[in-house]
Amino acid sequence: MSEYNLEIQSAKQRQRRFYGIVVSLLVVIGGLLVLWIGTVRVTTIELFPEEVRSNARISLKQGIGFVQSETVYSLSRETVISAVSAGFSTATHKIKPEEEGDRAQVTLLALPGIIRASTNAADPETRWFIDGKLVSVGSEISVEVEAGSHRLMADSPYHEPEMYEVSLARGETTQLKLVLSPVQGQLEITTSPAGAQVKIDGEIVGKSPLIVPESGGRYSVEISAPDRETLIDNIQVTNRRPNPSRSYQLEPRKGYLVPSLSPKNGMLIIDGKEISSRDRLPLSAIKKHNLSYQKAGYFTENAKFSLSSGEERKLTIKLRPEYGLVKITSQPQAEIWIDSKPAGITPVSLKLSAIRHNIKLKKMGYRTVEKQITPSSKSTRKIQVTLKSEKQLKLEKIKKEFMSKAGIKFKMFTPDRILMGAPRHEKGQRANEFQRDVILKKAFYVSLHEVTSAQYAQFKKSRASANSLPVTSIGWGDAAAFCNWLSQIDGLTDPFYRFSNGRYVGFNPASKGYRLPSEAEWEWLARKAGQTRQTIFTWGDDLVIPPGSGNFSNTALQGGIQFSASNYNDGFARLAPVGSFKPNKAGLFDLEGNVSEWVHDYYSAIPPRNNDVEYDPLGGTVGYNHVFKGASWRSESLTKLRPAFRGSAYEGSDDVGFRVARYVYK
Structure with a gap:
């Protein structure tokens, strides 16, 4: 093949490669364009207000x-x-997802204008108004x-x-300086008396009355006259009050x-x-003055002067x-402490200064009493106090x-002195009713x-007879055992009576457990509790029995005592339910009669x-029979109706029962 043909063939090959590259590039570009068209997000932006769109x-x-x-395009x-x-x-x-491929509305806010202004007065009290509204001071x-x-x-x-008119475009700033004219006014000044010298800001301007022209501002006014106090005031001339007077x-x-x-601190x-000051005191020179000086513990002094x-x-x-003079007495006798210092034993009369004193009355075993008193020379002050023992105060807090x-049901009693028994000359008296002087100190x-x-x-x-009749036919020992049982169920762990193998062997006088009332307590309850004096019978000293007094024998009474009515009938042949009759003056039922x-x-x-x-006698610690007290449904004589009557027995009977007692404290 000739050299010319080889060159032609080589040129054709180069041309084919070039077209292949171009076609490949076009294919890639076309693919990318197709891919971009498929994934691009197209959103139209709609701007407001409309005037900004252009x-x-x-x-x-x-x-x-x-x-x-x-x-x-995104x-x-x-x-x-x-x-x-x-x-x-x-x-x-x-841009929100729902706006993609559609429209998105966007609003632009107009820029404000800015007013910057000052005045020639440079007054920090200047008030600034825009369109009639106060915006700054x-x-x-x-x-x-x-x-x-x-x-x-x-x-x-x-x-x-x-006032100034101003126009601003959006975003425009304007700078202003306003020229203010001073207020033109006057000061009008009058005085009493007239003719006083007037100074304004330190300069004499004349004598009152006068009118002084002044421009706006604050003025110091000084007014003086012979034998008169100088007066200083501040007056303002303003656009609201240009003519002050x-x-x-x-x-x-x-x-x-x-x-x-003297003394000080009065x-x-x-x-x-x-007047709190004690120094040089300025006072009016045209009037009379009244002065008073007083202090606790001293006589007041008064003075008039000019x-x-x-x-x-x-x-x-x-x-x-x-x-x-202060007289102090107390019951019982007590120590006196005045202002924390000992001052003797009551009763006493003391001469004390006429100031407030703190007085305490003290006695061992008694609550201290504190009093405040201010003595006076005009009259004698008296303090009379009854001290309460700690035991008495303790009783006042205990349930009654x-x-x-x-x-x-139980009731508390605070006993006192009683003469037990009866004298020999008293009707119905028996030889065993010995008179005994007893003081009961323990509350029960x-x-x-x-x-x-x-x-x-x-x-x-x-x-088996579980009823409201009083229990009878039980011996003293059974009654004592009941008391111990009652202590046990009420949580009193120290019983009053002591038993060994079911046999009574003694008692604990310090116990707070339930027990039978002592003979002295029983007689005090019947003859003195709730009364102003001790009596022979529970109802008094009268030999006539009041109606409804109790359950006694309905047969004729012996010994000179009688019922208030000849046909008295208590309604019960034998026992009566407890509480069938009215209580005695102490609030106790059936203390006379029934059993x-x-x-x-x-x-x-x-x-x-x-x-x-x-x-607080409790009798002997040994013996055989025990005492029972009070009348019963069987009683028919004067002797047995008296609380001084003393019966004795060991075994129970059908007309003897019992009630329960206990000490309030040991």
């Missing part, structure tokens, strides 16, 4: 793509555009407003208000009082007003001490009544009613020693 510029702030006029998942227009703030908008202002026309007013107190009453010149007071009163103009007077006042778990509880069969049956199940009652004491027929006082 000159606004939209640009891509975030994402891949480009902007053509008002159309955004290949990114997140696309953020910004829109800018003269006179408006730049708006930024993130100060010597100058800088405030944003909407584009357009506005009315600016500056109002300084000492100048005439100035003042009328002054000039006070006479003062005199001066220098008080010398109360000084001049013309009805308390001062001349400019006079300085020294006044010396020395108060005289005041004392009063309660009910045991067995259903027995006692049951309001006699123990019923139903209550006793809780203790002795064998007693006689076991008491704690052993029976003894040995007379007591003469003149011996017994305290």
